[in-house]
Amino acid sequence: MRVLVLGGDGFCGWPTALHLSDHGHDVTILDNLSRRAIDLELEVESLTPVRALGERLRVWRQVSGRDIGFVRLDLATEYDRLVSVLTRLRPDAVVHFAEQRAAPYSMRSTGSKRYTVDNNVRATHNLLTALVATGGETALVHLGTMGVYGYGWSGSAPIPEGYLTVKVPTPDGDLEREILHPANPGSVYHLTKTLDQLMFAFYAHNDGLRITDLHQGIVWGTQTPQTARDERLVNRFDYDGDFGTVLNRFLMQAAIGHPLTVHGTGGQTRAFIHIRDTVRCIEIALSNPPEPGAKPTVFNQITETHRVRDLAELVSAMTGVEVANLPNPRQEAVENDLVVRNDRFLALGLKPTTLSEGLLEECTDIAARYCDRVDPSKIVCRSVWREGMAVAEDLLTDLPVRQPVTVD
Amino acid sequence: MRVLVLGGDGFCGWPTALHLSDHGHDVTILDNLSRRAIDLELEVESLTPVRALGERLRVWRQVSGRDIGFVRLDLATEYDRLVSVLTRLRPDAVVHFAEQRAAPYSMRSTGSKRYTVDNNVRATHNLLTALVATGGETALVHLGTMGVYGYGWSGSAPIPEGYLTVKVPTPDGDLEREILHPANPGSVYHLTKTLDQLMFAFYAHNDGLRITDLHQGIVWGTQTPQTARDERLVNRFDYDGDFGTVLNRFLMQAAIGHPLTVHGTGGQTRAFIHIRDTVRCIEIALSNPPEPGAKPTVFNQITETHRVRDLAELVSAMTGVEVANLPNPRQEAVENDLVVRNDRFLALGLKPTTLSEGLLEECTDIAARYCDRVDPSKIVCRSVWREGMAVAEDLLTDLPVRQPVTVD
Ligand SMILES: NC(=O)c1ccc[n+]([C@@H]2O[C@H](COP(=O)([O-])OP(=O)(O)OC[C@H]3O[C@@H](n4cnc5c(N)ncnc54)[C@H](O)[C@@H]3O)[C@@H](O)[C@H]2O)c1
Ligand SMILES: NC(=O)c1ccc[n+]([C@@H]2O[C@H](COP(=O)([O-])OP(=O)(O)OC[C@H]3O[C@@H](n4cnc5c(N)ncnc54)[C@H](O)[C@@H]3O)[C@@H](O)[C@H]2O)c1
16 A cells, blocks of 8 residues: 655654655655754753664665655645646545644644644645545545543543444434534644544545544554664654643653653543554554545544553552642543543454553653653643733752653 | 624625724725635626725724724634734734635635635634634634534424434433534535534633624625715625525525526525624624533524525516526535524514515515626536536626516
């Protein structure tokens, strides 16, 4: 299969590109390297030493004998070049990771709110119109988020895969209708994914585009079999307050002896998936596109759900590092339950990596190994959802930090 | 009240600005004049001779003794200037008309699809962030469209005002939930209004912005008491295949003896409102903003519903001009019923102008009076929803056309 991976230099995109290449697909990466530019803006770096993309691709050729192409292109602003790329490559499928994906970053300032909406809406919409303009045969797999559903909205009902059947009262009795699950986004970033959904529904209906939307949980872990083949292929690991995601942040914090930063009570329940499962899910989705004319297929790309404070306690018990409760900068429910359906991926053969398997390896191979690269002043989240909300001071101020991690 | 009218040079915005000024409000218009630029692009003009905005404002001062301010500004791209304007004016309310509003134009080409999404999403989102940045007190009244609901979706149930109460099945029995009415947009233009809705819900919830969204029907008629005070204040009248709306097009077609262009069977039922009622509704909405923290208020800004072919027959019977059935360039239901709730405006005192009152006046005062300005080659709609759909040839080719209208 010829696959174009949009955002293929990122945390999920890079291991996906390697996984697909390793499995015999003909892969091209398209990326504008904006994620690396944001690192410069925030003055922070991946915990793992990520190589320049050119070097990554050269090393991959050395270790695998396979070529991955690269196009540097901004999806949001370079429409005509995008059409040329699609016309030249004629990909069977496009995987679309290329959006600004951090909720705290999206709430950081007026500028970052506007950047997130402009970048994400235009990237997705340019892509949809370009797919129509180039024939509309190419299947599209997009990375959405579990955050579009909101948390606690449907009581004890499990979150369905994208669509919800409801009863609409009418003078002639209740009418059963399948609707896109109502949108309850928790940040400007999540909002953009709810906008994407409506665009997908429209272009699937009007133009027969074949679209799969993967509502992904929080990805944890770092390596896949492919990225582990050479240190120069290592995947990103974001640990900072804006881009770091909860479980990976706890692991890094444990590694440097930083208190585990729980916002609010930690009663938030969230869905998780290991990066190794992300790349497998994407391959499954690529092999099962909807028919032209069908509504977008939605999969919930998650394998486990956990309460944030339980994760903190797990990591704390494993490493002896204490838990710190910080003010919550988000407007969200203090506590919520979460039951999510992920039947489709399981039915299509996904064998999940569980927390109990992957966690130790992350602690030792990644967090402990690279902990001298941490800048502790970047750990506390400074982005708040509304002006005037409280933020914590830095919890560790002595620099550089190098602390041995003990794993029981 | 200090009111900023975004898009105040347009078909709805100009009469609204005059109406509010006439009623003692302190009005400033903000517009980038993009609608006039699109006229140049499409090589078509308003049926009525619309004066330059500077002249319009000078004449208004002469006839009313009142000043209306003007800021030329592109909402989608000039964020910093927008913040300066809001900071300087400190408006009590903003009325937001400033979007690309023609469904056929939005489907005309890849470029116009992208322009419509980029312009509308960014205009709305820039405005929302600017309102937050400048204190969040200003009430926002936005013009949405009935087209967000879709037609025929809820069977015999009337279309509610924005929100729908549904039953969600759960293991513990049905859960009653109020949701934003599911989005069923019929074009890229309508799609942008469904995106606006999600942005409004988010910013009302997260930032406490006070937002009213008016789901407006198709506006017909041309003049209000204020625009009729001097010919140089005359309102726009779009008759071309892209921007002309159905009833006004029939009137213009009748005036020049052009067959009345019905697309498909004409079985589409749509909601209508006279421009005189539009401006009143907006004043009502301005006087009844939601509280900070409340969800956006939605009004259905419509007064009557009609089947397209019934309107054609009405105009045909009145003028003797025949009806022509053309291929339908839209992907839409062939026939639909439509019952719409508009209780809130009626409860707040709206006295609708009915078709039977306003129609004759339009035929004689506007359509017949300016019919020598029509370019018949612009009448047939050339924009199609999907490549390859049929379009009709021009039905009248001799230019210039001047035909007396006979009104029985
Ligand atoms: N990481 C997670 O936990 C997680 C969870 C749920 C969903 N997702 C989704 O998965 C996707 C990938 O996430 P990630 O963690 O790999 O993010 P990332 O920021 O590491 O990667 C995104 C990549 O897209 C590129 N990009 C952004 N805008 C672009 C544009 N306009 N043109 C071209 N390239 C552009 C960036 O340079 C970056 O390389 C995102 O859409 C994200 O919303 C991620
Ligand atoms: N006319 C109708 O029948 C109708 C029906 C339902 C809803 N509406 C809605 O009412 C609103 C007004 O409609 P209209 O018929 O007056 O349209 P219009 O095109 O005549 O007026 C829109 C005005 O906004 C301005 N504008 C557009 N983008 C702008 C930007 N980025 N920055 C600054 N100004 C910008 C244009 O120059 C124009 O003067 C629209 O939002 C439309 O969707 C209209």
